[in-house]
Amino acid sequence: MHKELSPLIAATTQWLTRAYPAGGGALDAALCAAQAHQAVTVAAWLRYPTPMDAALVGVAGPGGSARLDWITGSDETPVADEYAWRTWVDEVVASWAAGLLTDPDLARDAVTAVTSPSARRHTGASPAAFRRLLTPDENDRRAAALLRHPDLLAPVAELHHAGLLDALTPGQPLTA
Structure with a gap:
Protein backbone atom coordinates (compact mmCIF):
# COMPACT_ATOMS: atom_id res chain seq x y z
CA MET A 1 0.00 0.00 0.00
CA HIS A 2 1.43 3.36 0.93
CA LYS A 3 5.01 3.20 2.15
CA GLU A 4 4.36 6.32 4.25
CA LEU A 5 2.18 4.22 6.54
CA SER A 6 4.92 1.68 7.36
CA PRO A 7 6.33 3.52 10.41
CA LEU A 8 2.82 4.21 11.71
CA ILE A 9 1.79 0.57 11.30
CA ALA A 10 4.98 -0.73 12.92
CA ALA A 11 4.80 1.64 15.90
CA ALA A 26 8.48 -16.65 21.29
CA LEU A 27 5.85 -18.41 19.16
CA ASP A 28 3.00 -16.84 21.13
CA ALA A 29 4.66 -13.43 20.85
CA ALA A 30 4.95 -13.86 17.07
CA LEU A 31 1.32 -14.99 16.72
CA CYS A 32 0.13 -12.09 18.87
CA ALA A 33 2.22 -9.62 16.83
CA ALA A 34 0.85 -11.02 13.56
CA GLN A 35 -2.72 -10.49 14.71
CA ALA A 36 -1.98 -6.98 15.94
CA HIS A 37 -0.18 -6.15 12.68
CA GLN A 38 -3.12 -7.34 10.58
CA LEU A 56 0.00 13.92 4.87
CA VAL A 57 0.25 11.75 7.97
CA GLY A 58 3.83 11.00 6.96
CA VAL A 59 4.58 14.73 7.02
CA ALA A 60 2.47 15.77 10.00
CA GLY A 61 2.96 12.65 12.11
CA PRO A 62 0.24 10.61 13.78
CA GLY A 63 0.32 12.08 17.28
CA GLY A 64 1.98 9.56 19.55
CA SER A 65 1.03 7.19 22.34
CA ALA A 66 0.76 9.54 25.34
CA ARG A 67 -3.04 9.41 25.70
CA LEU A 68 -3.14 5.67 25.03
CA ASP A 69 -0.45 5.10 27.66
CA TRP A 70 -2.47 7.12 30.17
CA ILE A 71 -5.73 5.29 29.36
CA THR A 72 -4.13 1.87 29.77
CA GLY A 73 -2.47 2.88 33.03
CA SER A 74 1.10 2.82 31.85
CA ASP A 75 3.10 4.85 34.33
CA GLU A 76 6.48 4.22 32.78
CA THR A 77 8.29 7.24 31.40
CA PRO A 78 9.92 6.22 28.13
CA VAL A 79 13.68 6.68 27.93
CA ALA A 80 15.06 8.67 24.99
CA ASP A 81 15.56 5.73 22.60
CA GLU A 82 12.12 4.37 23.54
CA TYR A 83 10.38 7.66 22.88
CA ALA A 84 11.07 7.97 19.16
CA TRP A 85 8.93 5.03 18.02
CA ARG A 86 6.11 6.10 20.35
CA THR A 87 5.71 9.35 18.40
CA TRP A 88 4.61 7.25 15.40
CA VAL A 89 1.76 5.56 17.26
CA ASP A 90 -1.61 6.64 15.87
CA GLU A 91 -4.30 6.80 18.55
CA VAL A 92 -7.20 6.48 16.10
CA VAL A 93 -5.60 3.54 14.31
CA ALA A 94 -4.87 1.82 17.65
CA SER A 95 -8.48 2.37 18.72
CA TRP A 96 -9.85 1.05 15.44
CA ALA A 97 -7.50 -1.96 15.56
CA ALA A 98 -8.65 -2.71 19.11
CA GLY A 99 -12.23 -2.65 17.86
CA LEU A 100 -11.38 -5.03 15.03
CA LEU A 101 -9.58 -7.42 17.36
CA THR A 102 -12.57 -7.66 19.69
CA ASP A 103 -15.47 -7.69 17.22
CA PRO A 104 -15.32 -10.36 14.48
CA ASP A 105 -18.21 -8.83 12.51
CA LEU A 106 -16.57 -5.43 12.50
CA ALA A 107 -13.26 -7.02 11.45
CA ARG A 108 -14.97 -8.81 8.57
CA ASP A 109 -16.62 -5.57 7.40
CA ALA A 110 -13.33 -3.68 7.63
CA VAL A 111 -11.35 -6.31 5.72
CA THR A 112 -14.07 -6.37 3.06
CA ALA A 113 -13.82 -2.60 2.78
CA VAL A 114 -10.04 -2.55 2.27
CA THR A 115 -9.95 -5.59 -0.03
CA SER A 116 -12.98 -4.84 -2.20
CA PRO A 117 -12.23 -4.57 -5.92
CA SER A 118 -12.35 -0.77 -5.78
CA ALA A 119 -9.99 -0.64 -2.78
CA ARG A 120 -7.70 -3.40 -4.01
CA ARG A 121 -6.04 -1.10 -6.54
CA HIS A 122 -4.75 0.92 -3.58
CA THR A 123 -4.05 -1.87 -1.10
CA GLY A 124 -3.21 -4.80 -3.34
CA ALA A 125 -4.51 -7.11 -0.60
CA SER A 126 -6.93 -9.98 -0.52
CA PRO A 127 -8.93 -11.19 2.49
CA ALA A 128 -6.57 -14.16 2.79
CA ALA A 129 -3.84 -11.76 3.94
CA PHE A 130 -5.86 -11.18 7.11
CA ARG A 131 -6.60 -14.77 8.12
CA ARG A 132 -5.27 -14.45 11.66
CA LEU A 133 -7.48 -11.41 12.25
CA LEU A 134 -10.59 -12.92 10.69
CA THR A 135 -10.38 -16.60 11.64
CA PRO A 136 -7.91 -17.08 14.48
CA ASP A 137 -7.26 -20.69 15.37
CA GLU A 138 -6.81 -22.00 18.91
CA ASN A 139 -3.10 -21.11 18.95
CA ASP A 140 -3.86 -17.57 17.78
CA ARG A 141 -6.55 -17.14 20.45
CA ARG A 142 -4.29 -18.43 23.20
CA ALA A 143 -1.36 -16.28 22.10
CA ALA A 144 -3.45 -13.11 21.93
CA ALA A 145 -5.71 -13.70 24.93
CA LEU A 146 -5.06 -10.20 26.29
CA LEU A 147 -4.98 -8.56 22.86
CA ARG A 148 -8.43 -9.90 21.99
CA HIS A 149 -10.08 -9.52 25.38
CA PRO A 150 -13.07 -7.18 24.88
CA ASP A 151 -13.11 -5.90 28.47
CA LEU A 152 -9.40 -5.11 28.53
CA LEU A 153 -9.43 -3.38 25.14
CA ALA A 154 -12.71 -1.51 25.71
CA PRO A 155 -11.13 1.74 26.95
CA VAL A 156 -9.00 1.93 23.79
CA ALA A 157 -11.60 0.57 21.36
CA GLU A 158 -14.28 2.98 22.57
CA LEU A 159 -12.13 6.08 22.02
CA HIS A 160 -12.84 6.30 18.29
CA HIS A 161 -15.50 3.64 17.76
CA ALA A 162 -17.92 6.07 16.11
CA GLY A 163 -15.26 7.06 13.59
CA LEU A 164 -14.66 3.42 12.71
CA LEU A 165 -18.36 2.88 12.10
CA ASP A 166 -18.43 6.02 9.94
CA ALA A 167 -15.47 4.76 7.91
CA LEU A 168 -17.31 1.52 7.25
CA THR A 169 -20.53 3.26 6.18
CA PRO A 170 -20.35 4.04 2.46
CA GLY A 171 -21.08 7.61 1.50
CA GLN A 172 -20.55 8.95 5.02
CA PRO A 173 -17.83 11.47 5.88
CA LEU A 174 -14.96 10.18 8.00
CA THR A 175 -14.83 11.39 11.60
CA ALA A 176 -12.04 10.86 14.06
Missing part, protein backbone atom coordinates in the same frame (compact mmCIF):
# COMPACT_ATOMS: atom_id res chain seq x y z
CA THR A 12 1.09 1.14 16.52
CA THR A 13 1.52 -2.64 16.31
CA GLN A 14 4.39 -2.45 18.77
CA TRP A 15 2.32 -0.33 21.14
CA LEU A 16 -0.57 -2.82 21.07
CA THR A 17 1.68 -5.83 21.66
CA ARG A 18 3.43 -4.09 24.55
CA ALA A 19 0.17 -2.93 26.12
CA TYR A 20 -1.46 -6.36 25.65
CA PRO A 21 1.42 -8.87 25.48
CA ALA A 22 1.33 -12.56 24.69
CA GLY A 23 1.55 -14.80 27.70
CA GLY A 24 3.79 -17.55 26.33
CA GLY A 25 7.11 -17.81 24.61
CA ALA A 39 -5.62 -5.33 12.65
CA VAL A 40 -3.44 -2.21 12.59
CA THR A 41 -2.88 -2.53 8.84
CA VAL A 42 -6.61 -2.72 8.13
CA ALA A 43 -7.27 0.19 10.50
CA ALA A 44 -4.53 2.31 8.92
CA TRP A 45 -5.80 1.61 5.40
CA LEU A 46 -9.30 2.63 6.49
CA ARG A 47 -8.05 5.75 8.25
CA TYR A 48 -5.73 6.84 5.42
CA PRO A 49 -7.38 5.48 2.26
CA THR A 50 -5.58 7.55 -0.39
CA PRO A 51 -1.92 8.17 -1.20
CA MET A 52 -2.48 11.84 -0.27
CA ASP A 53 -3.84 10.88 3.16
CA ALA A 54 -0.84 8.64 3.75
CA ALA A 55 1.59 11.33 2.60
Whole structure:
Protein backbone atom coordinates (compact mmCIF):
# COMPACT_ATOMS: atom_id res chain seq x y z
CA MET A 1 0.00 0.00 0.00
CA HIS A 2 1.43 3.36 0.93
CA LYS A 3 5.01 3.20 2.15
CA GLU A 4 4.36 6.32 4.25
CA LEU A 5 2.18 4.22 6.54
CA SER A 6 4.92 1.68 7.36
CA PRO A 7 6.33 3.52 10.41
CA LEU A 8 2.82 4.21 11.71
CA ILE A 9 1.79 0.57 11.30
CA ALA A 10 4.98 -0.73 12.92
CA ALA A 11 4.80 1.64 15.90
CA THR A 12 1.09 1.14 16.52
CA THR A 13 1.52 -2.64 16.31
CA GLN A 14 4.39 -2.45 18.77
CA TRP A 15 2.32 -0.33 21.14
CA LEU A 16 -0.57 -2.82 21.07
CA THR A 17 1.68 -5.83 21.66
CA ARG A 18 3.43 -4.09 24.55
CA ALA A 19 0.17 -2.93 26.12
CA TYR A 20 -1.46 -6.36 25.65
CA PRO A 21 1.42 -8.87 25.48
CA ALA A 22 1.33 -12.56 24.69
CA GLY A 23 1.55 -14.80 27.70
CA GLY A 24 3.79 -17.55 26.33
CA GLY A 25 7.11 -17.81 24.61
CA ALA A 26 8.48 -16.65 21.29
CA LEU A 27 5.85 -18.41 19.16
CA ASP A 28 3.00 -16.84 21.13
CA ALA A 29 4.66 -13.43 20.85
CA ALA A 30 4.95 -13.86 17.07
CA LEU A 31 1.32 -14.99 16.72
CA CYS A 32 0.13 -12.09 18.87
CA ALA A 33 2.22 -9.62 16.83
CA ALA A 34 0.85 -11.02 13.56
CA GLN A 35 -2.72 -10.49 14.71
CA ALA A 36 -1.98 -6.98 15.94
CA HIS A 37 -0.18 -6.15 12.68
CA GLN A 38 -3.12 -7.34 10.58
CA ALA A 39 -5.62 -5.33 12.65
CA VAL A 40 -3.44 -2.21 12.59
CA THR A 41 -2.88 -2.53 8.84
CA VAL A 42 -6.61 -2.72 8.13
CA ALA A 43 -7.27 0.19 10.50
CA ALA A 44 -4.53 2.31 8.92
CA TRP A 45 -5.80 1.61 5.40
CA LEU A 46 -9.30 2.63 6.49
CA ARG A 47 -8.05 5.75 8.25
CA TYR A 48 -5.73 6.84 5.42
CA PRO A 49 -7.38 5.48 2.26
CA THR A 50 -5.58 7.55 -0.39
CA PRO A 51 -1.92 8.17 -1.20
CA MET A 52 -2.48 11.84 -0.27
CA ASP A 53 -3.84 10.88 3.16
CA ALA A 54 -0.84 8.64 3.75
CA ALA A 55 1.59 11.33 2.60
CA LEU A 56 0.00 13.92 4.87
CA VAL A 57 0.25 11.75 7.97
CA GLY A 58 3.83 11.00 6.96
CA VAL A 59 4.58 14.73 7.02
CA ALA A 60 2.47 15.77 10.00
CA GLY A 61 2.96 12.65 12.11
CA PRO A 62 0.24 10.61 13.78
CA GLY A 63 0.32 12.08 17.28
CA GLY A 64 1.98 9.56 19.55
CA SER A 65 1.03 7.19 22.34
CA ALA A 66 0.76 9.54 25.34
CA ARG A 67 -3.04 9.41 25.70
CA LEU A 68 -3.14 5.67 25.03
CA ASP A 69 -0.45 5.10 27.66
CA TRP A 70 -2.47 7.12 30.17
CA ILE A 71 -5.73 5.29 29.36
CA THR A 72 -4.13 1.87 29.77
CA GLY A 73 -2.47 2.88 33.03
CA SER A 74 1.10 2.82 31.85
CA ASP A 75 3.10 4.85 34.33
CA GLU A 76 6.48 4.22 32.78
CA THR A 77 8.29 7.24 31.40
CA PRO A 78 9.92 6.22 28.13
CA VAL A 79 13.68 6.68 27.93
CA ALA A 80 15.06 8.67 24.99
CA ASP A 81 15.56 5.73 22.60
CA GLU A 82 12.12 4.37 23.54
CA TYR A 83 10.38 7.66 22.88
CA ALA A 84 11.07 7.97 19.16
CA TRP A 85 8.93 5.03 18.02
CA ARG A 86 6.11 6.10 20.35
CA THR A 87 5.71 9.35 18.40
CA TRP A 88 4.61 7.25 15.40
CA VAL A 89 1.76 5.56 17.26
CA ASP A 90 -1.61 6.64 15.87
CA GLU A 91 -4.30 6.80 18.55
CA VAL A 92 -7.20 6.48 16.10
CA VAL A 93 -5.60 3.54 14.31
CA ALA A 94 -4.87 1.82 17.65
CA SER A 95 -8.48 2.37 18.72
CA TRP A 96 -9.85 1.05 15.44
CA ALA A 97 -7.50 -1.96 15.56
CA ALA A 98 -8.65 -2.71 19.11
CA GLY A 99 -12.23 -2.65 17.86
CA LEU A 100 -11.38 -5.03 15.03
CA LEU A 101 -9.58 -7.42 17.36
CA THR A 102 -12.57 -7.66 19.69
CA ASP A 103 -15.47 -7.69 17.22
CA PRO A 104 -15.32 -10.36 14.48
CA ASP A 105 -18.21 -8.83 12.51
CA LEU A 106 -16.57 -5.43 12.50
CA ALA A 107 -13.26 -7.02 11.45
CA ARG A 108 -14.97 -8.81 8.57
CA ASP A 109 -16.62 -5.57 7.40
CA ALA A 110 -13.33 -3.68 7.63
CA VAL A 111 -11.35 -6.31 5.72
CA THR A 112 -14.07 -6.37 3.06
CA ALA A 113 -13.82 -2.60 2.78
CA VAL A 114 -10.04 -2.55 2.27
CA THR A 115 -9.95 -5.59 -0.03
CA SER A 116 -12.98 -4.84 -2.20
CA PRO A 117 -12.23 -4.57 -5.92
CA SER A 118 -12.35 -0.77 -5.78
CA ALA A 119 -9.99 -0.64 -2.78
CA ARG A 120 -7.70 -3.40 -4.01
CA ARG A 121 -6.04 -1.10 -6.54
CA HIS A 122 -4.75 0.92 -3.58
CA THR A 123 -4.05 -1.87 -1.10
CA GLY A 124 -3.21 -4.80 -3.34
CA ALA A 125 -4.51 -7.11 -0.60
CA SER A 126 -6.93 -9.98 -0.52
CA PRO A 127 -8.93 -11.19 2.49
CA ALA A 128 -6.57 -14.16 2.79
CA ALA A 129 -3.84 -11.76 3.94
CA PHE A 130 -5.86 -11.18 7.11
CA ARG A 131 -6.60 -14.77 8.12
CA ARG A 132 -5.27 -14.45 11.66
CA LEU A 133 -7.48 -11.41 12.25
CA LEU A 134 -10.59 -12.92 10.69
CA THR A 135 -10.38 -16.60 11.64
CA PRO A 136 -7.91 -17.08 14.48
CA ASP A 137 -7.26 -20.69 15.37
CA GLU A 138 -6.81 -22.00 18.91
CA ASN A 139 -3.10 -21.11 18.95
CA ASP A 140 -3.86 -17.57 17.78
CA ARG A 141 -6.55 -17.14 20.45
CA ARG A 142 -4.29 -18.43 23.20
CA ALA A 143 -1.36 -16.28 22.10
CA ALA A 144 -3.45 -13.11 21.93
CA ALA A 145 -5.71 -13.70 24.93
CA LEU A 146 -5.06 -10.20 26.29
CA LEU A 147 -4.98 -8.56 22.86
CA ARG A 148 -8.43 -9.90 21.99
CA HIS A 149 -10.08 -9.52 25.38
CA PRO A 150 -13.07 -7.18 24.88
CA ASP A 151 -13.11 -5.90 28.47
CA LEU A 152 -9.40 -5.11 28.53
CA LEU A 153 -9.43 -3.38 25.14
CA ALA A 154 -12.71 -1.51 25.71
CA PRO A 155 -11.13 1.74 26.95
CA VAL A 156 -9.00 1.93 23.79
CA ALA A 157 -11.60 0.57 21.36
CA GLU A 158 -14.28 2.98 22.57
CA LEU A 159 -12.13 6.08 22.02
CA HIS A 160 -12.84 6.30 18.29
CA HIS A 161 -15.50 3.64 17.76
CA ALA A 162 -17.92 6.07 16.11
CA GLY A 163 -15.26 7.06 13.59
CA LEU A 164 -14.66 3.42 12.71
CA LEU A 165 -18.36 2.88 12.10
CA ASP A 166 -18.43 6.02 9.94
CA ALA A 167 -15.47 4.76 7.91
CA LEU A 168 -17.31 1.52 7.25
CA THR A 169 -20.53 3.26 6.18
CA PRO A 170 -20.35 4.04 2.46
CA GLY A 171 -21.08 7.61 1.50
CA GLN A 172 -20.55 8.95 5.02
CA PRO A 173 -17.83 11.47 5.88
CA LEU A 174 -14.96 10.18 8.00
CA THR A 175 -14.83 11.39 11.60
CA ALA A 176 -12.04 10.86 14.06
